[in-house]
Amino acid sequence: MxxxxxxxxxxxxxxxxxxxxxxxxxxxxxxxxxxxxxxxxYKYRSKLIEDQQLIQLVKEGCGIRSIARVLTISNSTVLRRILKIGRSIKRSPTVSFGQTYQVDELFTYIGNKNNRVCVAYSLNAKTKEVIDLVVGRRNKTNLKRIISTLLLSDAKQITTDKLNIYKELIPVRIHSTKNRGINHIERQNLNLRTHIKRLNRRTICYSKSATMLLAVVKIYFWS
Ligand SMILES: [Zn+2]
Incomplete structure (x- = not known):
């Protein structure tokens, strides 16, 4: 026309x-x-919705269906757009040397409540910046990915909980498991639980796929 x-x-x-x-x-x-x-x-209303609106709603504790209702677009569009935003986000590029870090994991479910997965991430104790994150089982392979980034950036000290896997991965001279050593990251866990719908505890909210969980956590930390 x-x-x-x-x-x-x-x-x-x-x-x-x-x-x-x-x-x-x-x-x-x-x-x-x-x-x-x-x-x-436009034939499709979602064309007029900017990424920033979706990001804001994700960070404000709205689930997929609630975002779809608020913006009056379809569930599948919300999912597709969030995945696209998640893919475009790269890990925080500014890694400075000789810093102190805290590493911790947070448990959630994928698909059903018998399938526990963890979100492990590292936090700069001073700047509170999230350095790296991984979604998956709490095993050596996944935690190694987090720790190796920190070791490459020549960490001064890495504080973790008393999980045995960390003892194998982190050299003794920079490893600390002291009481209240991971306070900042534990507080950040609480932020995540409060602000991301799929991480809310004692609700029926959890992810159906690990890809989606990763995308949402990346949006929360790095956009
Ligand atoms: Zn304009």
Whole structure:
């Protein structure tokens, strides 16, 4: 359908848009201010929803279906968009040397409540920045991925709980298991439990897939 309108207001910043070519028979517009390409109206409402809105709702403790209801888009769109955002997030790039870190795990379920998995991650004790995270079983392979990042960044001290796997992975001179040594990361666990719907305890909320869980935790930490 040909559009007679020569200009319209941007869907995102409400500045003036100009005509900028066509996609098949639909007029495409470009915003003069934010330079985003757009159409006058969309068949699918989700096109008008920005990633930032989804990120905000995920971090505010909304589940997939509640996000779908609030934004009036479909469940599958929410899932697809969250996975896409999760994939685009890379691990925090700023790793400084000679820092003190805390490492801990937090348990949740995938698929059913008999299938326990853990979210293990490392936190800079001073800046409270999350360095690395892994989702899966609490075994040597998974914890090694967390620890090796810290060892590569020449950690001054790594504080963990008294789990035996850590004793094998961390050199004795920088390993600490002292009382209250992982206070900061334990508090961060509480934040996660409060702010991410699928990590809420004593509810029926848990993930169906590890990929989704990883995407949501990555969004929480790094976006
Ligand atoms: Zn604009």
């Amino acid at each position: 040909l559009s007679k309108i020569t200009c319209m207001n941007c869907h995102y910043c409400h500045e003036t848009c100009i005509r900028k070519g066509k996609q098949k028979t639909v007029q495409i517009y470009q915003c003069k201010s934010c330079l985003k390409y757009q159409r006058q109206d």
